[in-house]
Amino acid sequence: MAELSYFWHGPVWRQLEAYLAQDRLPHALMLHGPRGIGKRHLAYALAERVLCEHGRACGRCPSCNLLTAGNHPDLLTLVPEPGKPLTVDRIRELIDALTLTPQYQRGRIVIIEAADRMNPAAANSFLKTLEEPAPDTVILLLCEQPSLLPATILSRCQRLQLTLPPLSEAEQWLVARNTPSGQARLALALNGGAPLAAAAWLDSDAPQRRWRFLKTLEKLLAGQGDPVVLAGEWQDEPLEQLVDWLLTVAADLVRLRYDDDGSLINTDCQGWLQDWARRLDLRQVFHFWQRLLNLRQALQTQLNRTLLLESLFLQIDRLRHEQTQIETGNPVLDHQG
Ligand SMILES: [Zn+2]
Structure with missing residues (x-):
C-alpha cells in the first residue's frame, strides 16, 4: 500500500493508514462492498504493507519478494469455490x-x-477464532453482504465499507483508461456502477457476446428463426448471464414506455428498444420481467437449464404475437453511442 491504487478506496485506505500509524490494526477487519469495487486488491495492499520488512510495501525485501511470488508463509488465504459455500472443513484447516x-x-x-x-x-x-484471536494475526474478511453473516461474527469485526464512486467519476476513470465514453457508460450500467467490474467486462469478450445475444433477440422479436433452435445456440453461455442480459432489456423496455430514458442500461441500442417499447404489450413485458426476477432467484438450485432457456425464448416469441401495434417492418438493431 505504497500508494492509493483506486481513488474510491480513499476513505477506507486513510482509515487503514490511521490504524497502522497508531499500531492498532484490529485483529478482525471486514472489508465489504459491491462486486467489482476492489476489495481483494485493497486486502492484498494492506497485507503487503504489514508484511514488508520495512513496513511500506517496498517491493524489494525478501518478504515483498515472497508476496510477489505468491508464497509468503505468513499470508493465508481462503477462497470458496465459485458458487459454493465456505464450509467448516476449510475453516478448520485455517484454524490448524x-x-x-x-x-x-x-x-x-x-x-x-x-x-x-x-x-x-x-x-x-470461525467464531471461536474471533473470540480467541491468534497472536500477531490480522484477519481480513471480504464480502458483499455482511447481513448474511451471524450477528455474533459481525459484532467481533471492525467493519469498513467500500462505496461506489459517483457514476460520472467512474466514467472519467474508465475514459482515462482509453475507453470511449459511450462504452464506459454502458459498461458501468451493465456492471452495477462498479468500476473494476466494468473494466474487466470491457477487457473480456463479454461485449461481443452480449451484442451477439441482442442480435438473437432481434431475430426472436422479428419472428425470424425457431426459438428452440436459437436457444440451442446459447447452451454454452451461463444461464445467469443470459437472464441478466434479458433483465436489463426488459427493464429498459418498461422504462422507455414511461419515457424514462435517463436510467437506461442498454444505451447503445436505444432506438431499437424504443421501437419495441412502443409496439409490445407493456403488461406482457412486465410479466416477463417478473418471471426473469423469479428465475434469477431459482437459478441457485438445480434446474433443467436447456428447458428453461427454450421456454424463455418461446416466451419472447409470444411477446411478439401480443404486440399492441402491428407495424410493417421490424426495428433494426445497430450500434449507437
Ligand atoms: Zn518490502
Whole structure:
C-alpha cells in the first residue's frame, strides 16, 4: 500500500493508514462492498504493507519478494469455490494453520474472500477464532453482504465499507483508461456502477457476446428463426448471464414506455428498444420481467437449464404475437453511442 491504487478506496485506505500509524490494526477487519469495487486488491495492499520488512510495501525485501511470488508463509488465504459455500472443513484447516507461529517477524495476515458464503457450521467454528484471536494475526474478511453473516461474527469485526464512486467519476476513470465514453457508460450500467467490474467486462469478450445475444433477440422479436433452435445456440453461455442480459432489456423496455430514458442500461441500442417499447404489450413485458426476477432467484438450485432457456425464448416469441401495434417492418438493431 505504497500508494492509493483506486481513488474510491480513499476513505477506507486513510482509515487503514490511521490504524497502522497508531499500531492498532484490529485483529478482525471486514472489508465489504459491491462486486467489482476492489476489495481483494485493497486486502492484498494492506497485507503487503504489514508484511514488508520495512513496513511500506517496498517491493524489494525478501518478504515483498515472497508476496510477489505468491508464497509468503505468513499470508493465508481462503477462497470458496465459485458458487459454493465456505464450509467448516476449510475453516478448520485455517484454524490448524493458525496454531503455528508466524515465520517472519511482521505478524500474519489472513484473507477470507466471500466470507458471507460461510455456512452456519463454518461460521460457528470461525467464531471461536474471533473470540480467541491468534497472536500477531490480522484477519481480513471480504464480502458483499455482511447481513448474511451471524450477528455474533459481525459484532467481533471492525467493519469498513467500500462505496461506489459517483457514476460520472467512474466514467472519467474508465475514459482515462482509453475507453470511449459511450462504452464506459454502458459498461458501468451493465456492471452495477462498479468500476473494476466494468473494466474487466470491457477487457473480456463479454461485449461481443452480449451484442451477439441482442442480435438473437432481434431475430426472436422479428419472428425470424425457431426459438428452440436459437436457444440451442446459447447452451454454452451461463444461464445467469443470459437472464441478466434479458433483465436489463426488459427493464429498459418498461422504462422507455414511461419515457424514462435517463436510467437506461442498454444505451447503445436505444432506438431499437424504443421501437419495441412502443409496439409490445407493456403488461406482457412486465410479466416477463417478473418471471426473469423469479428465475434469477431459482437459478441457485438445480434446474433443467436447456428447458428453461427454450421456454424463455418461446416466451419472447409470444411477446411478439401480443404486440399492441402491428407495424410493417421490424426495428433494426445497430450500434449507437
Ligand atoms: Zn518490502
